[in-house]
Amino acid sequence: MNRIDPVTLAPPPPQLATVHATPAVEILSAEKTYPNGTQALLPVDLTIAEGEFITLLGPSGCGKSTLLKMVAGMLEPSDGRLLVWRKPVQQIDESGRKMAFVFQAPTLMPWANVQTNVRLPLDLAGVPRKEADARVAEALALVGLDKFAGALPRALSGGMQMRVSIARGLVTQPDLLLMDEPFGALDEITRHKLDADLLDLWRKKKLTVIFVTHSIHEAVFLSSRVIMMAARPGRVVEQFQIDEPYPRNADFMVSPQFSRYAKQLQDSLLRASGTHDEELQS
């Protein structure tokens, strides 16, 4: 593992395997201070290369969702800039590339069946029905829900609803996938399954993923790089490269390396917060 100098937070050195490509996301001193003076996020400098699987890890209130929403353009930074594919977030349509956002909750339309829910971004973009339906079928097959196209969300389990939400994210064939604690509300077994599926998709589709979680184990299992954040005020404290080969499977989760990474992240977190009662899942 390569510890990155916590003071300058420079991007990892170029010899690292994942960071030779062009940047997908550049966060340039972006910060968020609310008008009432609350500092949600101190200035962050971060470059994310294409093809990376980045995890934003930290306790509640560390600004990880805030940072993700700023990348998505759902929140404006109070200072600093964010570039996605070298363009301001609002203009990424011109780049011809797409990003997709997956929320913590499935966020489906309860009145519409799975197929209509997944087709939503295509419908909004005016994609012809026939082509849209073909792409929906493809996305549903990808998450293993092709037999449930006609089902209403309430007939599905929480994990299946989350898969629908992910299929809706994938149906636009995005290059960048932003995920805000997508599996936080699911049981352990379902979560592991979806984590593994997500890694498969990431490799198959050559996506860039920014994944928010408060689970150290999930972060180690998924990421090529972990961005450690701390709360009060929200800030980035350290970065860790997880130099383990993909594909990763359940064996990796019980390996000594895995425990070593987890321990290092845990220590880093405790150092950063200076307390031992952080709301962390391990």
Add this chain to the structure above:
Amino acid sequence: MSQTKPSIRVPLLRRPAVQRVVSPLLVGVVLVAIWQAMVSIMELPPYLVPSPYLMMETLIKDWVPLGNALLVTLKITVFSFVLATIAGVLISFLFVQSKRIETALFPYAVLLQVTPIVAVAPLIIIWVKDPVAAMTVCAALVALFPIIANTTLGLRSIDPDLQSYFKLNRATRWQQLVRLRIPSALPYFFGGLRISSGLALIGAVVAEFVAGTGGSGAGLAYQILQAGFQLNIPRMFAALLLISLTGVGLFVLMAWLSKLALGSWHASELSQD
């Protein structure tokens, strides 16, 4: 879901759908029986309390005037209800366009609601020449507010994450309205319809009382007034029964529509068993 259950094995009377009809019917039968018994035992004269039997007899005997009156009242109720629904929905759409519009106009919607219709009705009857149209306007005014209030609330009650998702995908205002706001508002809208259908009937009856039109355009309220003057209490009861049944019918119709539209997805319409 209920249709997937093996309904054959459940005894007929145990089925929730059957119980929903049978239980209130039983209560009704018992109440009518007590009523009939009380009238017989205490020998109450028909000009005070007619027996249920006499009421039904009168209903059949006087069916021609009563049936015509029912049609008139029904016509006013349905027209006013449709008018209130259309106007209410349009006003709600206007309200959700901006908070400022709603803030400026909402007090007037309340004003309309709290002013007793009996007090306003004479004015409307003077202004609107055609009595049926006048009574329709009166009843629509009574039925309007719940539709405005509920639909506005519904159009605003959107899952904030879902709304962010629409914005993230650059959805136009129109797309948000059609694909997000209107479906989200439906449960609230149907709740408003249920209340307003009853209010439209009340409004129609009140308007008829105030207007007091005789002749061919006379509704059930007029029948009640006339029967009162003539101390024809059995006929009064028969007219009353028709009004109640109309109200129940409207309510059932609205519940059915609501189930049709929301049954598959909204919590309010899902069976609890």
